[in-house]
Amino acid sequence: MKTLTLLALGSLLLLAGCGSSSDSVESDTAGDVNFRVTFTTTWNGTDFPTNYPSNAHWSPLVGTVHNEQVIFWAPNDQPATAGIKSMAETGSTSAFDSEIQTAKAAGYSQGRIQASGISTGSGITSIEFSTSDTYPLLTLTSMVAPSPDWFVGVHGLALQDEEGEWIETQTINLEIYDAGTDDGVQFTSANSDTSSQNLSISLLSSDRADTDIENGQHFSSGKYVGTLLIEKI
Template identity: 35%
Template structure:
C-alpha cells in the first residue's frame, strides 16, 4: 500500500501511500514523502539568496506521543548539527537510538533539495508507529531548519490516510 504526506511553508511536504520493493516490505504501510520547496525569488523578491537550498531530508516514523523537537526548547545535538551544517550522521544516530528504545520505527535520509525544487523519499509505518517527522536545514542560514510532522492513521476508525499535505515550519536551531 502506498501513501503520501506534504509539508509547506517555505516548503511543501506530501506523504502518499505507495508500493515499493526497496527494503520497505516489513511495514504495514509505506509512505512516499515529497518535499516541495517553494522558496524563490518570486515568493521573496527582496530576501532570496542566490545559493538557497535545503540539506538532505531526514525522516523518522515514530509513535504519536514521541517528538523529535519541541518549539521553544533547546534542540538536540544532532538536530543542531543538521540545522548548522546539513550533516545527517548525528541526527540519524539519535534516530537509531529512538528505534532501539521502541519509540520509533524507521529512519531515512533523502536527497538535497534545491529551492525552488523538490525531493522524495519513502518511509515505513505501522499501526503503533504511525507519525512521521521530516527535517531539513535551510541554507544559507546560521542554524535554521524546516520541519513537518504528521499522524497518518486514524485510530478511531482504524484507517490509513491515503494522502496528507501539511505546511512545514521554519525554526531556529538555537545555537
C-alpha cells in the same frame, strides 16, 4: 506512558560519520502500510527577495516514523538536540541519525527515512517508506540552506485519523523554524553560537531588513517556502 525527549538521552548519543545525501529507508521490520512523501520547495528570489542567497538549497530530508514515547523536536517546548542543531546549522544528518538509532534501539522508532537534498531553492525530492500501527507518527526535517540555524519539517505528525485509519493523502505547508542555537539574522550570516541558554525551537520571525519571514512564512503574502505531500500508496 512516559514520553522521552532526545535531550534525556544526550549521554547516549554518538556522533557518526558525515551524513549521506542519498535516498534511504532503514527498517528491521516490514510495515503493513506504504507511504510516499514528496518534498516540494518554492523558495525563490521573486517571492522572497530580501537577502535571498545566491546559493539557496536544501539539505537531505531526514527523519523517522515512531511512537508517542519519543519527541525528536518540538517548537516552544524544548531546546534543539545536538542532532537538530547540527542539521539546522550545517545540513549534516549524522548526529540526528544517531538520535534516531538510539530511539530505534529503545523500540520507539522504526529507523531512518532520508531523501536526497535539493540543490536549488525551488525543487522536488521524494521517498517511499512502510510503517505499521507500532509507529504511526512521522518526523522529518530539512535545513534552509544557507542559514544560521533555520529549517522546515514536521514533528510527531499522525499518519492515522482519530478512528485509527491510515490517512490517504495530506499536504502540509512548511513554515520555517529557528532552532535557537545561532544568533545570525540573515541567510548568509557568519556562524555565531547563541548568547542565550536553552532557547526553544520557534517559528522564525525576523526584521524586514534581514528576511521576508514572519511567523515562519512571508510577512505579507503568506507564502510558504515549500510543502510536504504525504500519500498512502
